[in-house]
Amino acid sequence: MAAKKTMTLNLTDAEMHALEGLCDKKDLSKTAVLRQALRLYQLVEARVEKGDKLFFEDEKSKEKAEVMML
Amino acid sequence: MTAVISPIALLNATNGKLEEAELWDAITEKQLGDWEAEWIPELFKAIQKLHRAGVERVHWPQSRHWNWRQKTRALQGMLAHPGFSIVCNGTTQGMMIVDITTHRCRVESQKGKDLVYVEYVENAPWNRPELADPPLYRGIGSILIRAAIALSIEEEFKGRIGLHALPQSNGFYANTCGMTDLGIDASYHGLRYFEMTPEQAESFIAKGN
Numbered sequence: 001m002a003a004k005k006t007m008t009l010n011l012t013d014a015e016m017h018a019l020e021g022l023c024d025k026k027d028l029s030k031t032a033v034l035r036q037a038l039r040l041y042q043l044v045e046a047r048v049e050k051g052d053k054l055f056f057e058d059e060k061s062k063e064k065a066e067v068m069m070l
Numbered sequence: 071m072t073a074v075i076s077p078i079a080l081l082n083a084t085n086g087k088l089e090e091a092e093l094w095d096a097i098t099e100k101q102l103g104d105w106e107a108e109w110i111p112e113l114f115k116a117i118q119k120l121h122r123a124g125v126e127r128v129h130w131p132q133s134r135h136w137n138w139r140q141k142t143r144a145l146q147g148m149l150a151h152p153g154f155s156i157v158c159n160g161t162t163q164g165m166m167i168v169d170i171t172t173h174r175c176r177v178e179s180q181k182g183k184d185l186v187y188v189e190y191v192e193n194a195p196w197n198r199p200e201l202a203d204p205p206l207y208r209g210i211g212s213i214l215i216r217a218a219i220a221l222s223i224e225e226e227f228k229g230r231i232g233l234h235a236l237p238q239s240n241g242f243y244a245n246t247c248g249m250t251d252l253g254i255d256a257s258y259h260g261l262r263y264f265e266m267t268p269e270q271a272e273s274f275i276a277k278g279n
Contacts, residue, residue, distance in 0.1 A: 032226040039150040
């Protein structure tokens with residue numbers, strides 16, 4: 001297992017509420033949720049930088065909506 | 071890039087003895103060099119043998135087109151895609167790349183929960199029973215699946231893993247690993263999708279595979 005470093009994170013009430021909501025939904029600790037968020041953010045940034053677009057597709061209608069990354 | 075290296079043991083099937091080996095939590099230039107210089111020539115020789123023996127292409131190793139250098143380069147530095155490898159006797163014996171971020175469980179009891187998705191896993195050609203008789207080292211696939219489970223536990227995913235299997239490996243994932251077979255996935259090259267629940271992961275580890 002790779003060594004880990006500890007940091008303090010300052011969040012607003014709304015942000016903390018959102019984080020706790022995700023923790024409950026995913027059955028994960030705050031650290032685990034934030035590590036997942038970082039991985040996803042890094043992945044999306046790398047793809048967008050390459051010129052790829054990010055879409056969400058409605059499973060039933062197959063309708064696609066582009067997520068604008070500015 | 072620094073890799074964490076853990077000691078493991080591999081069974082040498084030619085003499086029945088355990089040999090010291092290493093599980094790396096990375097795929098480095100060393101592994102890619104071994105793939106190019108050792109795996110590919112061996113794989114070509116094995117395919118040539120199958121061809122000369124009149125074996126149909128459908129029975130040739132289905133991972134023969136995989137280019138580990140390309141795959142690794144595409145995912146270099148991506149936290150979502152860690153790689154693993156096994157080294158024994160100075161040579162890479164197996165490699166695996168997983169995705170720990172973008173896949174979710176499909177099994178009803180775990181639906182929507184995070185899991186470790188095994189994107190690519192491959193054994194060196196001389197360890198594959200369909201190509202080498204006898205294979206040199208046994209248990210590479212099981213050790214890599216155990217590594218995926220351990221990562222899943224470390225990430226708080228409770229041992230949940232998932233993968234699409236090449237047809238030649240369906241039996242391994244269903245029987246040896248005890249994963250749930252969710253059938254053919256038409257949206258993914260018509261491959262079968264398998265998933266391991268926390269209970270199945272626990273029982274796989276307990277079996278000491």
